Amino acid sequence: MKALALARNMGEGHNHVAAAVAEAFAARGHSCEAMDALDVYLAGQRLLASSGEAAARIEPAPGGRTGRVRDIASRLYCWAALKAPPTFGVVYALGEAYTRTPVPSPIRLANTRYVEATRAFLEEGGYDAVLAPHVFPQETLSMIRKRHPSRMRFFGILTDYACIPFFSEGRVDGYFVPHHDVLEDCVRHGMPRRRLVATGLPVGSAFRRLRSKASARARLGLPPDGPLYLLMSGGVGGAYSTTVCDHLLTRGDATTHVVVLAGRRAEWFRTIAGRFRDDPRVTVVPFTEQVPDFLAAADVTIGKPGAVSSTEAAVAGLPLVHTGAIPGVETKNARFFAERGLSVYARNVGDAAGMATSLLQDPDARARMRAAQAATLFADAADRIVRHVEGVCA
Numbered sequence: 450m451k452a453l454a455l456a457r458n459m460g461e462g463h464n465h466v467a468a469a470v471a472e473a474f475a476a477r478g479h480s481c482e483a484m485d486a487l488d489v490y491l492a493g494q495r496l497l498a499s500s501g502e503a504a505a506r507i508e509p510a511p512g513g514r515t516g517r518v519r520d521i522a523s524r525l526y527c528w529a530a531l532k533a534p535p536t537f538g539v540v541y542a543l544g545e546a547y548t549r550t551p552v553p554s555p556i557r558l559a560n561t562r563y564v565e566a567t568r569a570f571l572e573e574g575g576y577d578a579v580l581a582p583h584v585f586p587q588e589t590l591s592m593i594r595k596r597h598p599s600r601m602r603f604f605g606i607l608t609d610y611a612c613i614p615f616f617s618e619g620r621v622d623g624y625f626v627p628h629h630d631v632l633e634d635c636v637r638h639g640m641p642r643r644r645l646v647a648t649g650l651p652v653g654s655a656f657r658r659l660r661s662k663a664s665a666r667a668r669l670g671l672p673p674d675g676p677l678y679l680l681m682s683g684g685v686g687g688a689y690s691t692t693v694c695d696h697l698l699t700r701g702d703a704t705t706h707v708v709v710l711a712g713r714r715a716e717w718f719r720t721i722a723g724r725f726r727d728d729p730r731v732t733v734v735p736f737t738e739q740v741p742d743f744l745a746a747a748d749v750t751i752g753k754p755g756a757v758s759s760t761e762a763a764v765a766g767l768p769l770v771h772t773g774a775i776p777g778v779e780t781k782n783a784r785f786f787a788e789r790g791l792s793v794y795a796r797n798v799g800d801a802a803g804m805a806t807s808l809l810q811d812p813d814a815r816a817r818m819r820a821a822q823a824a825t826l827f828a829d830a831a832d833r834i835v836r837h838v839e840g841v842c843a
Contacts, residue, residue: 450474450577450842452481455489455590457583461713462757466582466608469651473831476654477839486563486586493566496573556615560588568593571601578838580625582606582651584615591619602841606834607631608650609756609778610785612638623841625834627756628785628825648834649827650760655741657828659765665745671732675704676809679743679767681752682712682721689773689798691724693751696802698730708743709733741765749805749815754783754794763791763822768808768815770794772801790821 452474454467467483474481567589571579579601581587590603603621607613610631616624617638624640626632627650636642659665666673678697682690690709697707709725711718713736725731737743744750744765752758753773759782762769769792771783786792793808795801808814827833 450479450839451575452479452578452580452838453489453571453574453576454481454483455486455579455581455583455586456483457486457585459583459585460755462608462755463583465653465757465761466606466651467580469653469831470580470582470606470834472653473651473835476832477835479835486567486581486583486589489570489586490563490566493568493570493573496569497566500569556584556588556618560585561592563589564592564596568597568599572599576601577842578602578604580604580606580834580838581621582608584613584619587619587621588615590621594621602838604834604838606651607635609782611778611781612640613778616640623837625830625837627760627830630785646833646837648837649830650756651831651834652757652761652764652828653741653831656744656761656764659741659745662746665742669739669742669746671708671746672704672706675706676701676749677706677708677747678805678809679747679750679752680707680709681750681758681762682710682717689753689801690721692798693772693801694721694725694731696799697751697805698728700802700806701730703730705730707731708747710737710740710743711735749808751801751805754779754786754792756782759786759792760826763826764828766819766822768818770801770805770808772796772798789825790818791825792818 454470456463456467458464464483471481471483579590581590581604587605593599594603605616605619605621605624607616607624607626610627612631612635617635617640623644623646624635625646625648626635629647632645632647635645660668663673671677680690680693694707694709698705707730709721709731711721711733715735718733718735722733725733740761744762744767747767749768749770750762751770751772752762753775754771759769759771769786771786771792772795774780774783783792783794787794793804795804
């Protein structure tokens with residue numbers, strides 16, 4: 450089988466899910482690559498142009514650029530997540546209200562422009578299945594399905610623990626959701642139950658096969674002994690990081706160590722690294738692919754409730770404190786985890802350090818949380834998705 454995982458560069462989680470799915474397809478002997486939907490669109494544009502298609506079918510690149518598309522939507526997402534979380538919450542609420550109307554959404558209309566070029570790429574590639582862990586390419590696939598009969602099968606992957614706005618709008622061949630309770634939420638939003646499969650949220654195999662704590666700390670050059678907190682800022686950084694770090698250091702002693710994963714934003718990395726440059730108890734790390742090793746090295750992790758990073762930490766069996774939630778789906782993710790004992794939720798950033806310290810000092814609480822994580826989440830979600838697609842495409 451030849452498959453494609455089609456993501457969008459809006460937060461790091463969607464890329465991680467696409468990579469996890471591609472890895473699982475490869476492990477079962479299939480061909481699968483993970484690509485950004487805008488790269489697919491540009492490649493499809495070139496195919497249409499070279500084949501002499503009518504100019505009307507060749508959509509202009511956003512912003513009129515012919516090189517790599519400047520993804521304005523991604524930049525707006527990062528800005529809202531970092532600078533204006535309440536604005537993000539208002540937009541989310543408006544999206545929920547819009548989803549309850551029969552009118553096609555602006556999201557659908559915006560992504561319709563990518564239909565012909567994306568279809569050209571997919572047909573040229575001869576794919577059997579395309580999986581979209583983001584609602585934008587899912588909308589494009591839905592419109593391809595509506596306009597053009599095809600042997601290809603299209604699937605959406607819900608990467609949050611609630612039915613997000615516009616996820617229920619499209620109509621593809623199947624939808625993979627992270628939990629049975631979320632499946633029921635999707636049904637309440639009008640999605641057809643027969644197309645929903647509760648597989649779990651895909652994470653890479655490295656999060657299931659961690660090194661020992663001692664080995665991970667040695668590999669990363671971290672102190673071999675003493676409490677170690679992992680502060681995850683998210684792919685776009687998190688303004689709460691310095692506050693939580695200050696509180697952890699105040700509550701700790703000379704043996705306390707805090708690792709801050711600063712994400713992709715170089716500016717944020719420089720800010721937080723400069724803030725703690727004279728404190729040997731703090732290690733600030735720019736964007737890294739070694740997250741599984743940092744999870745293995747840590748005793749407790751603190752981070753905002755992005756569904757993918759939270760699932761990665763939980764699959765790794767790491768006690769988890771949520772804080773800094775962006776209003777909307779992240780608050781729903783945090784409630785999902787906290788209500789099932791998979792994490793504790795500090796609604797006030799100042800409380801997060803206290804909750805993390807309490808977890809560190811209570812081995813029974815950590816054991817209960819790990820047991821709840823193992824019982825609630827499917828660590829093999831990516832494999833479950835591949836097996837389902839194999840059955841549909843057989």
